[in-house]
Amino acid sequence: MxxxxxxxxxxxxxxxxxxxxxxxxxxxxxxxxxxxxxxxxxxxxxxxxxxxxxxxxxxxxxxxxxxxxxxxxxxxxxxxxxxxxxxxxxxxxxxxxxxxxxxxxxxxxxxxxxxxxxxxxxxxxxxxxxxxxxxxxxxxxxxxxxxxxxxxxxxxxxxxxxxxxxxxxxxxxxxxxxxxxxxxxxxxxxxxxxxxxxxxxxxxxxxxxxxxxxxxxxxxxxxxxxxxxxxxxxxxxxxxxxxxxxxxxxxxxxxxxxxxxxxxxxxxxxxxxxxxxxxxxxxxxxxxxxxxxxxxxxxxxxxxxxxxxxxxxxxxxxxxxxxxxxxxxxxxxxxxxxxxxxxxxxxxxxxxxGRRDSMFISGGENIHPEEIEKALSSLEGIEEAVVVPAPDAEYGARPVAWLKVRENNGPDDATIMASLRNTLGKLKTPVAYHRVREWQTLPGSPKIDRGWYRKLGESEKG
Incomplete structure (x- = not known):
């Protein structure tokens, strides 16, 4: 044709x-x-x-x-x-x-x-x-x-x-x-x-x-x-x-x-x-x-x-x-x-x-980062979130989060943790939160470079 x-x-x-x-x-x-x-x-x-x-x-x-x-x-x-x-x-x-x-x-x-x-x-x-x-x-x-x-x-x-x-x-x-x-x-x-x-x-x-x-x-x-x-x-x-x-x-x-x-x-x-x-x-x-x-x-x-x-x-x-x-x-x-x-x-x-390959295990439980990201983004003042695993001596891995907040007016860490523990439980609640102004994106693309953040997570101290 x-x-x-x-x-x-x-x-x-x-x-x-x-x-x-x-x-x-x-x-x-x-x-x-x-x-x-x-x-x-x-x-x-x-x-x-x-x-x-x-x-x-x-x-x-x-x-x-x-x-x-x-x-x-x-x-x-x-x-x-x-x-x-x-x-x-x-x-x-x-x-x-x-x-x-x-x-x-x-x-x-x-x-x-x-x-x-x-x-x-x-x-x-x-x-x-x-x-x-x-x-x-x-x-x-x-x-x-x-x-x-x-x-x-x-x-x-x-x-x-x-x-x-x-x-x-x-x-x-x-x-x-x-x-x-x-x-x-x-x-x-x-x-x-x-x-x-x-x-x-x-x-x-x-x-x-x-x-x-x-x-x-x-x-x-x-x-x-x-x-x-x-x-x-x-x-x-x-x-x-x-x-x-x-x-x-x-x-x-x-x-x-x-x-x-x-x-x-x-x-x-x-x-x-x-x-x-x-x-x-x-x-x-x-x-x-x-x-x-x-x-x-x-x-x-x-x-x-x-x-x-x-x-x-x-x-x-x-x-x-x-x-x-x-x-x-x-x-x-x-x-x-x-x-x-x-x-x-x-x-x-x-x-x-979410992605099958983004899942990780924490304390014997399967953790899907996308579930946590969705819960984070539902909080007032948080525009977008990326969650990755960080090494942990006791649990093997724990979730950590990078957040883009609205005009520096997002909730503080304690408020976030209290909310997520109530909705998701302790294992799925990130142990650390990092604020960003702009996301690290893939070369030549507006998509977030999740692999880049995963490497950052691997460098976190458990």
Missing amino acids: DIVAQAARTFGNAPALVTAGRRWSFADLDGDTARIAAALEAQGIRRGDIVALVAPNSAPLVLALMALMRMGAVAAPVNHRFPASHIDGVLARLNPVMMLDSATLEAFVAEALAGGNLAFTAASDMERPTSIIHTSASSGKPKAAVHSFSNHWHSALGSSTNLPFGPGDCWLLSLPLCHVGGYSMLFKSLFGGGALAVPSPEAPLADALASFPVTHLSLVPTQLYRMLRADGGPERLRRLDALLLGGSAVSEPLLREAIRERVPVYLTYGSTEMSTQVTTSPGPVTSARGDSGVVLPYRQVKIDTDGEILVKGECLFMGYLDEGGLRTARDANGWFHTGDMGELSEEGRLTVL
């Missing part, structure tokens, strides 16, 4: 891609991406070849990714904010046929568009490898997840049944294209006919929202927290048709604040391996009930006997790219084990309880 040509036939001159200086229609995308695909073929790029792109979000990156999609090459967008040594390691493992950084990408696209050659060989196989997206790797080395065209297509198709995105709509490309949430936007636009707005990479989110007629937005909780505190932020957010919120756990105070500000929040749970969304709220949330919505079409979810969330379906990726080739990550029955713990209600709503 040539999704770009099909979108051009269906949506024609409707806006497809918007920047501060130019607007592309779907017909324009068809012509420009064809020229880039022809230029890539002239450079010897063929179906199945890996092309790495180390660059921030931009119109040339969008066009190049769509061109690679059309010709059947495999796009591997790499986070340009990674340290140089990290990027070198990623590229060594990918072993791409071509690598384009920000400068060479811009020059290549400009030259291709000036050339005028539209002839290239379009790929039509739905099962062809299309992208390699690295997991965010909150702990350990990022894994290179390979997705087929069919994976991304069915992801967009299932998403659209719950949250339509069509002509007249505009989704701000606020997530990096090297993450599955950003890359999936290409398919959402081409499938549904909505436009993508590409802000300057360094533009604050609030400024970007003011610069484009945005109707849809994807954020992680840290970004929402900042927007609710930006000048005019709440007003801009409440004008949206939908704000898709995922990427990590959402604290109750943050969700209650968004609801109070009448922000149309759709909670979602997903993963790189499932081509982004797995479950999503069927409409804007109206209470901080804590679940991540219902299972979308083309996905299946079940809870294993030990409480782990298992997933499969047309959106499940092809496997991880290792030195020995493509390694499947499915069990004998085709399920992918997410490493997340959860519950599925009779109504089909999924509640994510």
